Amino acid sequence: MPVAVQMTSYGPPAVLTVQDVSLPPLGATDVRFRVEAAPVNRADLEIRSGTWPVHRDDPFPYTPGLEAVGVVTETGDAVEAVDRGDRVITMMQGLGGVHATYPGGYQSHVTVPADHVAVLPGAVDPRAIASLGLAAVTAHQALDRLALAAADRVLIHGATGGVGGAALRLARALGLTPIASTTRADNEEVLRDLGADRVAVLEDVEDDLPPVDGVLDPVGQAVFTPSIAALDDGGRYCLVGAASGADLALSAWDLMRGVVLTGYSTETLDGSALRSTMRRLVALLQSGALTPPPYETLPLAEAATAHRQMEARAHRGRLLLVP
Numbered sequence: 593m594p595v596a597v598q599m600t601s602y603g604p605p606a607v608l609t610v611q612d613v614s615l616p617p618l619g620a621t622d623v624r625f626r627v628e629a630a631p632v633n634r635a636d637l638e639i640r641s642g643t644w645p646v647h648r649d650d651p652f653p654y655t656p657g658l659e660a661v662g663v664v665t666e667t668g669d670a671v672e673a674v675d676r677g678d679r680v681i682t683m684m685q686g687l688g689g690v691h692a693t694y695p696g697g698y699q700s701h702v703t704v705p706a707d708h709v710a711v712l713p714g715a716v717d718p719r720a721i722a723s724l725g726l727a728a729v730t731a732h733q734a735l736d737r738l739a740l741a742a743a744d745r746v747l748i749h750g751a752t753g754g755v756g757g758a759a760l761r762l763a764r765a766l767g768l769t770p771i772a773s774t775t776r777a778d779n780e781e782v783l784r785d786l787g788a789d790r791v792a793v794l795e796d797v798e799d800d801l802p803p804v805d806g807v808l809d810p811v812g813q814a815v816f817t818p819s820i821a822a823l824d825d826g827g828r829y830c831l832v833g834a835a836s837g838a839d840l841a842l843s844a845w846d847l848m849r850g851v852v853l854t855g856y857s858t859e860t861l862d863g864s865a866l867r868s869t870m871r872r873l874v875a876l877l878q879s880g881a882l883t884p885p886p887y888e889t890l891p892l893a894e895a896a897t898a899h900r901q902m903e904a905r906a907h908r909g910r911l912l913l914v915p
């Protein structure tokens with residue numbers, strides 16, 4: 593019997609329960625896949641609690657999950673680029689998450705238009721790919737926007753988290769010099785082991801940040817102002833999230849130093865960008881240049897536990913729901 597995590601109101605993790613569901617009809621351009629892993633992302637928590645509400649008046653019952661990896665079981669009559677048995681990843685671009693026009697990744701079976709998936713090489717470990725997933729796509733796109741040269745110093749905030757952790761691994765793989773930040777001193781060793789050239793422990797942000805060529809920031813408010821101050825003249829800053837809040841204070845003098853502010857959201861990711869970025873990530877993974885983050889698996893029925901762990905920042909690595 594197909595199952596899905598559903599919530600019927602915004603609220604604490606306990607609003608997430610597993611329900612039996614029936615499979616939706618398969619459209620001519622759709623693919624259906626059996627889910628092998630559905631990563632938990634902080635954005636799922638923001639949507640669940642209502643701090644980032646769904647863009648629909650009555651979105652319930654709502655199935656969270658911005659992404660999923662699995663094996664295709666059915667394809668619509670007009671689908672040519674995807675076959676039964678293919679391993680695929682989707683990021684529900686414009687369909688799941690806050691759009692909620694399709695149920696999200698926390699399900700046993702996901703149905704999406706074929707253009708919304710990237711076919712993965714059969715040999716790839718589905719959990720390794722899921723542990724990189726949307727976080728690594730975000731980090732990759734943000735590093736592209738920072739346009740750094742080999743050995744440039746890049747400050748990566750939230751480096752113990754999904755996006756920051758993927759950015760740290762990618763920065764190393766691409767030959768940059770990553771400086772990782774964390775709010776917890778006990779994370780320092782783990783971040784050094786991951787390849788951080790230096791770790792900034794943000795007890796006293798102002799004193800801790802060294803001069804850098806670029807900043808990749810999923811944290812936002814708590815680190816924005818000192819991050820801009822740490823940028824060398826002409827340096828680039830890319831915001832990809834606001835885990836600590838979205839109110840940013842910028843001094844006009846910093847713009848006159850030529851610093852460049854930009855940002856990226858996977859809300860703008862289309863099928864073509866998904867496929868090209870996944871090709872790049874898989875190539876780095878298969879060459880050994882990129883290592884996947886550690887992950888913990890939980891059954892779909894434990895979605896609420898996974899949300900509690902991420903909320904308490906009590907986990908290390910990625911959390912994957914497995915049907």
Ligand SMILES: NC(=O)c1ccc[n+]([C@@H]2O[C@H](COP(=O)([O-])OP(=O)(O)OC[C@H]3O[C@@H](n4cnc5c(N)ncnc54)[C@H](OP(=O)(O)O)[C@@H]3O)[C@@H](O)[C@H]2O)c1
Pocket residue numbers: 633634635638726727730749750751752753754755756773774775776779810811814831832833834835836837856857858859902905
């Ligand atoms: N732009 C996009 O397309 C995109 C894609 C994915 C995620 N995001 C956004 O990026 C942000 C991070 O997502 P994620 O999935 O990487 O989250 P995550 O796994 O929870 O990681 C966030 C990290 O930020 C650090 N942090 C510092 N201050 C924090 C605070 N006040 N609250 C929470 N964490 C804090 C934590 O590291 P320490 O405990 O070591 O300090 C934590 O590990 C979220 O806002 C999310 O919505 C955006």
